[in-house]
Amino acid sequence: MIRTTLAAGVRHAPSLPQSSISFGGSVARHSSSSSSSSSVFSVLKSLVSLNSSISYSPCSVKNSTSSPMIVSEVASPSTAPETAKAKPHIINGCFVNPWPSAGEGNVKFTELLWSRFTREWRKVDVSPKMMPTVTPDFSAPISDPSNIRATWLGHATYYVEMPTGLRVLFDPLLGNKCVPRWAPGFNRISPPPCKISDIPAVDLVVISHYHYDHLDEYSIDLIRKHFPEAHYFVPLGIKGWFTKKGIHDVTELDWWEERDISVNGVTSTISCLPSQHGGNRSISDHGMSLWSSWSITSKGKVYFAGDTGYRHVPKLPADQDDYAIEMPHCPAFEEIGEHRGPFDLALIPIGAYSPRWIMSKAHCNPLDSVNLFQDVMAKRALAMHFGTWILTDEPVLEPVEKLREALRRKGLPETGLFDAIQIGQAVEVPVETVN
Numbered sequence: 001m002i003r004t005t006l007a008a009g010v011r012h013a014p015s016l017p018q019s020s021i022s023f024g025g026s027v028a029r030h031s032s033s034s035s036s037s038s039s040v041f042s043v044l045k046s047l048v049s050l051n052s053s054i055s056y057s058p059c060s061v062k063n064s065t066s067s068p069m070i071v072s073e074v075a076s077p078s079t080a081p082e083t084a085k086a087k088p089h090i091i092n093g094c095f096v097n098p099w100p101s102a103g104e105g106n107v108k109f110t111e112l113l114w115s116r117f118t119r120e121w122r123k124v125d126v127s128p129k130m131m132p133t134v135t136p137d138f139s140a141p142i143s144d145p146s147n148i149r150a151t152w153l154g155h156a157t158y159y160v161e162m163p164t165g166l167r168v169l170f171d172p173l174l175g176n177k178c179v180p181r182w183a184p185g186f187n188r189i190s191p192p193p194c195k196i197s198d199i200p201a202v203d204l205v206v207i208s209h210y211h212y213d214h215l216d217e218y219s220i221d222l223i224r225k226h227f228p229e230a231h232y233f234v235p236l237g238i239k240g241w242f243t244k245k246g247i248h249d250v251t252e253l254d255w256w257e258e259r260d261i262s263v264n265g266v267t268s269t270i271s272c273l274p275s276q277h278g279g280n281r282s283i284s285d286h287g288m289s290l291w292s293s294w295s296i297t298s299k300g301k302v303y304f305a306g307d308t309g310y311r312h313v314p315k316l317p318a319d320q321d322d323y324a325i326e327m328p329h330c331p332a333f334e335e336i337g338e339h340r341g342p343f344d345l346a347l348i349p350i351g352a353y354s355p356r357w358i359m360s361k362a363h364c365n366p367l368d369s370v371n372l373f374q375d376v377m378a379k380r381a382l383a384m385h386f387g388t389w390i391l392t393d394e395p396v397l398e399p400v401e402k403l404r405e406a407l408r409r410k411g412l413p414e415t416g417l418f419d420a421i422q423i424g425q426a427v428e429v430p431v432e433t434v435n
């Protein structure tokens, strides 16, 4: 058993008005400075020299003995698709995307770099404060204690309060950079809405993968300082990064593995689930750590998609709709819906998709995101992975417009179902699932 303290237990529940903010406004395009491009070179050069220390250690859940949170060795019932049992995502000890929907290989830095210098990179608006940002009021009461409350803290960082009182921080990144701190460039365009120390309590920290914009050392150091009892869940190959830092309350899981977490007689379940992405922290450690999505069941069900693609598409003329051509989509999300769904709330990435032919193997565009939302059988969704850093070519707020377009195209309501909210905003979602 792994034991750690659960800080929450009882929900203090002051409430924020439930809301789904829609973004109006046009998408601005300006010239950025050439320093953006040169900083890309510097970062790439730096990353080449990184010597990754991660290693792959399957099923290496270890025990520690410090507190009242009990993490089971196995959870029950635990179901998985037949196709997953042969572990097609592990080949010769390396992790791969096992589906045709991922295309060949990983996103290539060289292709990305070429697109930077030849296409829209210089047109992306990099002016500050592009995203509406509010300061979260964590002490505000929750209107109904049986609701789930999710607060978006920018990029893929969500703070989720479950009806049991369990408080989960997904992919925390509240620092200024999404690259190594010593590397130039890649500064936030929208300020963090709060500090780690402003968050009232953290029981679980859940990490989707090893990329710098999802596993941030600066934020983890602060979490360790302010929430030393927090327990960490990570995909295979990442635990070593934590133990090197002296953090031992870490459970490392493979796709479709899950654990029960018992606190004061209340049991929650966390599942590590597939996604279509990559897990390198330098250009020399591809396949050494796994990427994943996650589900949490705790008197309500939340799905966190992490960082994922849905359907790799080839290079097409700019005005051609890539959904007009037949390409396979990732089957994992329908399997997740079947084996873990339905979900009361899904947190789904909508940004960092352009150039599409390069990024589609690893990132969703908003139409992919809406399809993923339907595949996992979520009742509500909130957007993430946009508006915080300039990572790719699309204008900062374009994902919000494209999300509405995608919902319209699918015949779904444009608000109240799958919303893009403000950074710092909290949304309450009623629980309808039985778990």
Ligand SMILES: [Zn+2]
Residues within 6 Å of the ligand: 209, 211, 214, 277, 278, 307
């Ligand atoms: Zn990533």
